[in-house]
Amino acid sequence: MTTTPERPALDRLLSPRSIAMVGASNSPTRIGGTVFGNLLRAFPGEVHPIHPKDEVVQGRTAFRRVGDLPEPVDLAVIAVPAPAVVDVVAECAARGVGGAAVITSGFAEAGPEGRALQDRLTAVSRETGIRVIGPNCIGFMNSHGGVMANFMITPDQPMPEAGPVALVSQSGGFGSYITNKAVLAGLRLGWFVSTGNEADVNVATVLRHLVERPEVGVLLSFVETLRDPEVFVDTARRAAELDKPLVLLKAGRSEEAARAAMSHTASIVGSARVLDAVCRQYGVFVASTMEELLDLGTIFQDGRRARGNRVIVMTSSGGAGVLLADEAGQAGLSVPELPAEEQAALAADMPVPFYGSTVNPVDTTAQTTAMPGAYSKVLNAVAASPSADMLAAVTWAGPGPANDAIVETYRTTAKPVAILSTAWSEQFQRAGVPTFTDPRRAMVALAALAAQSARRPAPPGPARFTADAARVRRARELIAEAGRETTLLESTGKRILALYGVPVTREELVTDAEAAVEAAERIGGPVAIKAMSYRLPHKSDAGAIRLGLRGAEAVRAGYREMLAEVARREPGAVVEGVLVQQMAPARIELTCGVQRDPVFGPMVAIGLGGVLIEVLSEAVLLRPPFDVDTALAALGGLLGGRLVTGRRGLSEEEQRAAARVMTGLGELALELDEVAEVDVNPLRVADGVVLAADALIVVNHE
Amino acid sequence: MTTTPERPALDRLLSPRSIAMVGASNSPTRIGGTVFGNLLRAFPGEVHPIHPKDEVVQGRTAFRRVGDLPEPVDLAVIAVPAPAVVDVVAECAARGVGGAAVITSGFAEAGPEGRALQDRLTAVSRETGIRVIGPNCIGFMNSHGGVMANFMITPDQPMPEAGPVALVSQSGGFGSYITNKAVLAGLRLGWFVSTGNEADVNVATVLRHLVERPEVGVLLSFVETLRDPEVFVDTARRAAELDKPLVLLKAGRSEEAARAAMSHTASIVGSARVLDAVCRQYGVFVASTMEELLDLGTIFQDGRRARGNRVIVMTSSGGAGVLLADEAGQAGLSVPELPAEEQAALAADMPVPFYGSTVNPVDTTAQTTAMPGAYSKVLNAVAASPSADMLAAVTWAGPGPANDAIVETYRTTAKPVAILSTAWSEQFQRAGVPTFTDPRRAMVALAALAAQSARRPAPPGPARFTADAARVRRARELIAEAGRETTLLESTGKRILALYGVPVTREELVTDAEAAVEAAERIGGPVAIKAMSYRLPHKSDAGAIRLGLRGAEAVRAGYREMLAEVARREPGAVVEGVLVQQMAPARIELTCGVQRDPVFGPMVAIGLGGVLIEVLSEAVLLRPPFDVDTALAALGGLLGGRLVTGRRGLSEEEQRAAARVMTGLGELALELDEVAEVDVNPLRVADGVVLAADALIVVNHE
Known part of the structure; x- marks a missing residue:
């Protein structure tokens, strides 16, 4: 269940036995002086200042260069001007230093030149294996190891009492707030790590590291952009296994804030709704305010559990x-x-x-x-x-x-x-x-x-998913029928859905009126007919649909009139065929689909559909793979539970059927990377049955 | 616009020039000692202790009885055992005392005997004119007048800095919280009044008094039960006129809390949703937490205003x-x-x-x-x-x-x-x-x-409403047709709605099949037929409805089959007639109705209707009288605004038509006290038109 880190672990960086500081200063008002003063507060091992001129820094013998260090220290704290940072980190790597905490600003947050500097820093880390936190961060605190590699407080301010709470934050300024508040409110903060611009290490990788540490009992995090979503999800699973609560505060939810976040740490801001959904799915608590983040730390820090909710x-x-x-x-x-x-x-x-x-x-x-x-x-x-x-x-x-x-x-x-x-x-x-x-x-x-x-100890749903090669092959043959078109015909889309177990309306694709009449007879009952054309994604706007046709005469006349109307309204549209389709009854119309989030990848959405879809945009989201029970639980959360508990809401049978549609779409999304978007709307529900009455599938041809 | 108080104003009680305390004690740990000590802190006038034995209380010469007081003081603070309180208050009234603050507990909150004591206290207040706050309260603070008639803090604790903020609270314990917090957070609290069991004065009457005081700039309030809703609404209007923000925190929103509130101050808890709606309508801020109440006090206390929302x-x-x-x-x-x-x-x-x-x-x-x-x-x-x-x-x-x-x-x-x-x-x-x-x-x-x-300076909507006597007479004739029945026939209900300008479906009430056929012809298009019976409020459950009948044959057959089914399913139901009704198209179905809140009286509700009504219970509420603009604004708030902004949402014409239905129902509710409930569901909306397709009116016969 745990990931194998491909890179050296963060132990040496975050729990060092020896430290050097490049940019250590004798001036207490400079950041290099504050950080070095903090380093000297509680660290039991050696702390070596590196200084180009001063012989002694705050009472410690200084070295001229990293190369002069008497030992390959575990941690180098770096607070030199931005243009010098990359070379210093490279020197550290050459000297065998385990990791660097880069306090310096002036990287990706500072425009194209800074961006280029940061890319070089990332490259050095990748090539040499040295782990890096920052740049543009406030450093970190490991109270258990006596490491105050930060300037979140000054050396004369009181330290928070060490304890089981760990906070990982992109924002460094947050560190000042949380340490002051922790002192004030009695939060026993054992760890604080700010990750800044995340040239190497990010919030997810630090959380993944800390969740395994025995002294950590509660994980708090503050992010603007969540990088490494797989590591985050894996951390959530591991936290659930170890019964360590994981709490997330996410900034950049509104457009106003997204713009602010972009300018200040060069972040790409994912969808807040998707992040909320993923957290709910994997048992991560989402704090809605700064104070709530601290409050949850406060309630969880003594490790008590309740036997019920009374x-x-x-x-x-x-x-x-x-x-x-x-x-x-x-x-x-x-x-x-x-x-x-x-x-x-x-x-x-x-x-x-x-x-x-x-x-x-x-x-x-x-x-x-x-x-x-x-x-x-x-x-x-x-x-x-x-x-x-x-x-x-x-x-x-x-x-x-x-x-x-x-x-x-x-x-x-x-x-x-x-x-x-x-x-x-x-x-x-x-x-x-x-x-x-x-x-x-x-x-x-x-x-x-x-x-x-x-919470049940095991995380919900299967962790792994194995693709069905035969099904993938068959689906790709159907996709190939579209040639270079990106939006599949409804008739094609439904055949693909059927491969994934999604019940679709009985229907046949025909190319003349008499075939339509015969198809209608085989289907039985009133039918709908729809003109299939790659140029007509919005069929009703183009008159490309007729509903409720009963009997040969009506089907024949409808066929003729419809094609005439399409020809008149959309003269350029080639009609590939006409879909003759069962009219599906509906007590409730749902909409179910797949979208791809830039951070978390495919997400299956389900919500109310039909006429009200624009009025009511509430939907629940699940990240595949997930099982039917997870889908059922998500359905139960729609509309405050009223969709399943209301007198005319979904029956149990209908809930199971809808849940199977969701798992089917989840598998489709995992197996077919080229499917950019699926929109099943409406999914008609009545009498224990759900039926996809329309389907839009959009593909990317690479 | 302002109410004329029928009873002596609260000036003498709350801004006294002289004070006596019955139950003043020399023991600083007793409530009578704490309150008396507080009274001595800052009051510039005379403070007379009343004590049965001690000659001197905390350095002041004591009097044996209220009757012995050298002057008719403005305020008597009373902290004697509950059984003695009523007589003491009567004595005070006889001595010409202006008002009493009764700290003592053991009244309505303590069971039937206490309830009886409290009723006697109320009676003394009504009969003699003496104003009373409490019983079962923590007293009050008027910093501007130097009056600390309370035990919310002890005489040695710091006082909050005096300022423009006034807090009125049923809960006394809240006083301790707020004064401590005010000292901590810099809230400049000039007034705190706890009203306790509200035998005479209640939160609304105190707010109404304080809103006029020049030193008060911000009004905060905490209530469990809002008594005197008219006074509260009047206070809100006056606060709007004077540009003094009024903020309300309401306890007892959940069922759990309602039970707690009932037991602790013998309150009847009204609907939290109605209170929220009334506050929104009249410009009162609803704080969602204790801290938010204080936060709003903090932002408003310097009296600044913003020119916009940037x-x-x-x-x-x-x-x-x-x-x-x-x-x-x-x-x-x-x-x-x-x-x-x-x-x-x-x-x-x-x-x-x-x-x-x-x-x-x-x-x-x-x-x-x-x-x-x-x-x-x-x-x-x-x-x-x-x-x-x-x-x-x-x-x-x-x-x-x-x-x-x-x-x-x-x-x-x-x-x-x-x-x-x-x-x-x-x-x-x-x-x-x-x-x-x-x-x-x-x-x-x-x-x-x-x-x-x-905010515009004038409060929204007309303050007064004049009934239309002719319309009331006509409506009462229709109601009389129901005899002793409480649920009117749909056909009757719609005729009443029509009197109030609510557009209803074209329809005729008939008593035989041929008349139904003729009515259907006059109405035109497909029709619905519905069996009218006082025994069949849920028509579809009894088979008492047929939809979409076209042509004489279908109407005739439908009529026969429907009555046969009703006779079979509900053998006891007398059918008064059959309503032949236009089938109204609907792009959107709304539901609109009237309910009577135990606190605020009639409330007009509008929300999404039709099949989804149980799934989606969101609705907005307005208290009549209100004008069309207010109704339009309320519609605009439905479903987060999407009902009016969505592509298939209500057009402007439809919004105006729906708003007129709301004002019509509001007038109906004000004119017809006997109407307990109106439920128009569905109100069908299409093509710029809204039509009441069904109507349920419930009346009380007194």
Whole structure:
């Protein structure tokens, strides 16, 4: 299940035993001074400055050149002007250095010359095997190894507490935000890696490396462009196997942002919808904001898992309790009413008279908080409730008995806990109590934890797909019939679909009216006739279609009139034949197709079709290969589930049939690279049957 | 446009010149001690403790009873056990006290006995005219008047800086959160009022009072149950007239939360969707989280307005810039590319070589931040850009030149500014610089500000509606035909709709087959026939409908077969007649109706209809009276705008026709109180025409 890296692994680069810095400076306000100062903070091994003139840099003996280094260090940190970088990296490679972290800017983000420099840097890395992070990055932090190879904070600022959270980010500036925030909010950040322009290493390759490391329990990532999608998907599978949550924040979702991203790290921005779909399919959490990325890190860092999705809410503020219950419901969690005996037991510990609630939310009122011992007793009872899998508790208090009780209960329960507080208290941070400053943020985090806990250990669907050579041959023969045409005739497209198990309307291609009459008789019932021409992709606009013809006379007349109308409207169009087609009934019309994403490749889409397709553009997307169960689950997510649960929604039989259409299109996309696009619209659904009533297949001839 | 309060205004209660406290205590840990201590903090007038035994409370001479007070104080704060409260309030009224803030719990939230106590409290207030906030509240704060009549913080905790923000909340616990957060985040909170169980005063009445106060510029509110919807709507109109933003956070949206709210303040929870719709209609901002409520307070508190929705983003972190641009786009703001000459001017102030961007987001890179003067120059140029109406700037820095520059630019520009920072800096708080800790939160706030700025000063639609007596009479004659039946026949319903200008299908009610044939001829084209019976509300389930009948033979046969089937399936159903009806074409089917919300009364709904109605439950809601323009705007919001912009969406003519159906139903709902529900489904749309093809009207006979 794991990929074999073709290139030297990232161990020497990211977990070095010795370090050199080219561009180390004695000036603390220069980046070369800040980074070198940080390197000296905690690294247990040798840190060698390289400096053209100074003998000593920040107390360490400097070397003139990389070639003068007394040993082939594992990591070289590079902060010299851009034009010098490539040669320095080449020198490093020659000296046997394992990897380089290139802080310097002025590469692909800085126009054509910089682009050329970066290409040379990539080439050096490829040719020599030296691994490179950056250029144009803020460096990285490996707290476990004592490596502060970055300028995200200055040497005098506090370091975040080391822990199981790893963050990998294209953006370097994000590193400053996250480290400051981590210190503030108690996120125990063991790793931060910024990848910058990604001349060699990218976010996916770093995640793939870190997911295997035992000290890493939670993977957070921030990307603008996801390179190496296969590595990313493989990381997601591996993270699922190891039960390590993987969270992604994606920038560049809007057009405004796409333009900004392009200009600042020379990125190609893929489709945000496709990325979301791929993440859902492979179990990656998509954070919708910066703070949510941190919140998920916070809830996951203690490694707890929930046995179900039931939350018990304890509050001394009724309003906050209601908001928490609200957000629990919206996040898909339940806040079950406690059974009478549990309520009675809770009530016994409450003040008398008691004006709160023991139902859940358990509202202790402010009185309980003030009573010595009572708050703690109730909180422990609530945490021990067999009716709930997770605990959310509210505190507006400052240091004192209530907060002491929260810390104590957190320590003694194995259940996941989320505290709603005005701000992050130092006491909770020290104790590792996950704290959230808004009810929604608390419940979104608990819901993610519940989802991670409920996940089956194996990733969904088959990992490998084997093409069916005979089917491919037959499909290519059909494609060849189109010659140099790129849009296949509907009749050809449907024959290809049939090869992949997609049920299509009964139909025959004919070339004269009498043959049409005979075909209509064989098909039975009313028929549609459609003129097939490479020049008429939009048949109804050209009058190239007649619907609901019954009996020989109607078919004959329709045939004649249709061809006359086509000849009048589109005089240049050669008609290759006429398709006589069963009229398929439809209670619901779906549309199903294949598109190719520049990042993730083929994606199968399914959504509502027919007249409303433009009105309702909602669709779900799956990346092949996937199995029927995955397709069924995706269908179940359409229109908020109403497509399958509505009274007139898809029956189980129809769902299975539609799912098989999806898997068929997925196989088609994997087997036939030359198929650029498939559009089955409508896919008519009625009486347990789905039928492709029209099909558009576009091919690339290379 | 303003309501005339029937009861004494809230001035004496909320802006007292003298105060007494019943239940004042010498023990600082008791609520009576905390509140009294708070009262002494800043109040410039007399504060009299009332105590049965102690001669002096916290240094002030105590009185035995309210009757002993030397003067009829404006405000009495009451924190005595629940059973004593009603008598104390009555005593206060007798002594001429203006208002009472009842902190005590144990009323409606505590079961039937408490409910009875509260009813007595309400009665005393009504009978004597004394205004009451609470019971079961945390009190209130009027910073401008120096009134800290609450226990939301203890006397030793810092007070939030006074300012233009007013928060009115049913929940008292929310007060602790908001005051702590306000201190933390620099929200200048001049007013906080908790209304608790709302025996007299409620959130709407307090908002209505505060909107008129000159020192109040921004109104925030948190409600579980909105009582006095008319007062709320009136407040919204008045807030719009005065250009004071009104923001609402509503708890109890989910079923889980509704149950919690019911148990904790004895609330009836209305429909969250209706409340959202009413807020949209009247220009009230709906905050989706606690933090968003505060964020909107933060962006609005300096009173700035934007001339448009263009944002310029300045960042030293490319990634943060992209996220801000993303969120701007998602919030409906634009991040326009700067013209070449502006970019050139910016570039002149940047370091050389410069690897950032001047496009917008303007990415200065970290180098610029470090260069003395450069950051400030660029920031000022960016703020002065004629290409943008608002400024969003990123800083991860601590105190220093960059943050000084931000404060200076904020002071000198008149444009709205939002700063994205890791945390709230003291420096920004002192200077009042609006700061946000997440890109989404910053852009949601700026978008709200842009929306407030773009608002036309007058509230939309007519405020008053005058019933048409002749039409009401005619409609009631038709309703009377149903006798005691509550669901009108379709044929009757359509005649009522026609009175209100709703176009209905051509149709005739007949009682024999030959009359049906003749009616079909007069109507023309294919017809539908439907058996009319009070026992058959679901006609198709009972076989009581035949569609697409053409010609005398088909009508005659259909009539016979239909009645036979109805007789077989529903032997008990009396058929009052058969409706012969035009078959209306439909490119799109809508559904339009009226429902009555327990809080806001009649609401007109419109959404997609027909087969998909259960699959797609999205609809927009309007509260009558409203005009055609308001209806058109609501239609434009359906399905994310695609219903009116899609290629096969509604034409302008069809939009106007649908809007007139909505205003007609709105008038119907206002004129006919006995109509509980109207359901026009489908409303068939084609070729510029909309036609009600079916109608269900349910009436209450009182």
